[in-house]
Amino acid sequence: MKSNLTVLDHIPSAFLSISHRQIKELFDSPTLIHLKGEKQSALFISILLHGNEFSGLQIMQEILKKYQTTDGYKLPRSIWLFIGNVDAAQMGVRLRDGQIDFNRAWPGTPEPTSDTAILIQEVMDIITQDELFASIDLHNNTGQNPPYGCISVVNEKNKYLSSFFNHIAMVFQSPKGVSTMAFDDICPAITLECSTPGNEPAIKRAFELIDDLMHMDHFPDKPLPAHDLQLVKNSATIKINADVTFCFEDDEYGDTLGYDLTLVKNFDHHNFTQLEKNEIFAYSKVDKPFLVISPDGKDITEEIIKNDNGKISIKKALMPAMISLDKKIVLQDCLCYLLEDY
Numbered sequence: 001m002k003s004n005l006t007v008l009d010h011i012p013s014a015f016l017s018i019s020h021r022q023i024k025e026l027f028d029s030p031t032l033i034h035l036k037g038e039k040q041s042a043l044f045i046s047i048l049l050h051g052n053e054f055s056g057l058q059i060m061q062e063i064l065k066k067y068q069t070t071d072g073y074k075l076p077r078s079i080w081l082f083i084g085n086v087d088a089a090q091m092g093v094r095l096r097d098g099q100i101d102f103n104r105a106w107p108g109t110p111e112p113t114s115d116t117a118i119l120i121q122e123v124m125d126i127i128t129q130d131e132l133f134a135s136i137d138l139h140n141n142t143g144q145n146p147p148y149g150c151i152s153v154v155n156e157k158n159k160y161l162s163s164f165f166n167h168i169a170m171v172f173q174s175p176k177g178v179s180t181m182a183f184d185d186i187c188p189a190i191t192l193e194c195s196t197p198g199n200e201p202a203i204k205r206a207f208e209l210i211d212d213l214m215h216m217d218h219f220p221d222k223p224l225p226a227h228d229l230q231l232v233k234n235s236a237t238i239k240i241n242a243d244v245t246f247c248f249e250d251d252e253y254g255d256t257l258g259y260d261l262t263l264v265k266n267f268d269h270h271n272f273t274q275l276e277k278n279e280i281f282a283y284s285k286v287d288k289p290f291l292v293i294s295p296d297g298k299d300i301t302e303e304i305i306k307n308d309n310g311k312i313s314i315k316k317a318l319m320p321a322m323i324s325l326d327k328k329i330v331l332q333d334c335l336c337y338l339l340e341d342y
Contacts, residue, residue: 003119004029016061020054024090031083032123037075041133044080049102051088055194056138059206076214080127109177135189137179140197142324143268147202150191152181157188157219163229164209171233171342174295231342238335239291248325261289268323275320282312
């Protein structure tokens with residue numbers, strides 16, 4: 001099966017000024033671009049794996065503007081730039097209905113024969129022919145989250161990558177098929193969660209990290225001081241069970257009567273703050289509104305969720321992350337992750 005990947009050795013000048021909704025006017029299909037720089041071990045950077053997470057596009061526009069010359073770009077380091085789900089970006093959505101998630105289709109995906117996974121494998125085959133310096137996957141989230149990094153292997157280089165971005169980072173082993181996990185045995189790799197789309201402080205942090213990596217000859221040799229980085233790990237994923245109708249107390253019309261499940265007001269403010277044992281975060285008319293999955297795929301709902309006559313809480317204190325108030329994203333992905341110290 002042939003993928004529809006486009007491979008280029010240049011970038012159109014119009015790239016520097018377009019929005020994510022215009023990206024398909026330049027790139028009709030997912031596109032991999034090789035830009036040569038002075039240092040040959042390239043940075044691999046992926047953007048728009050989710051079509052509505054456009055900070056990555058803005059960050060790369062600023063990087064290229066910095067190194068633009070009258071006849072092209074004078075880059076300190078070569079870059080492989082992968083522009084992912086251009087169809088979803090044009091529509092302003094995470095992914096199109098019926099699509100495989102572009103950040104669940106990398107090596108290790110449970111659906112390796114899908115068209116998206118075949119395309120991603122072609123990307124991997126091309127970019128790994130030569131040495132890579134690091135892999136940076138640029139994302140946003142829809143809830144109130146600080147900027148933070150996600151790594152799947154805890155080693156000194158990945159810890160340094162994380163600390164360059166913020167003082168807290170998440171270690172994860174699920175879901176499978178995520179870009180960063182595909183580079184476990186290849187090069188340092190991190191997902192940068194750049195807060196909400198367009199968040200300027202997060203864009204600035206990511207820009208500075210990428211710019212630093214463009215100039216670095218090597219990662220620091222000495223271990224990262226422990227106080228420079230707090231590592232937390234994903235210990236569970238909360239999903240809303242199929243056929244359970246749900247709403248947030250924040251919903252525009254405030255009508256919660258007709259739903260099976262109601263999440264408390266400002267639930268997304270719990271991101272990266274402790275949710276205490278027995279602290280009520282939802283009200284339910286059904287016995288089992290949630291499915292809680294461990295990183296190895298086991299159903300651990302009974303270990304985590306307490307339903308006291310419809311008042312929903314957790315049985316031990318944990319830290320939620322990536323809570324979204326966007327119902328479609330909750331259904332496509334999850335309600336949130338639950339973290340604890342690594």
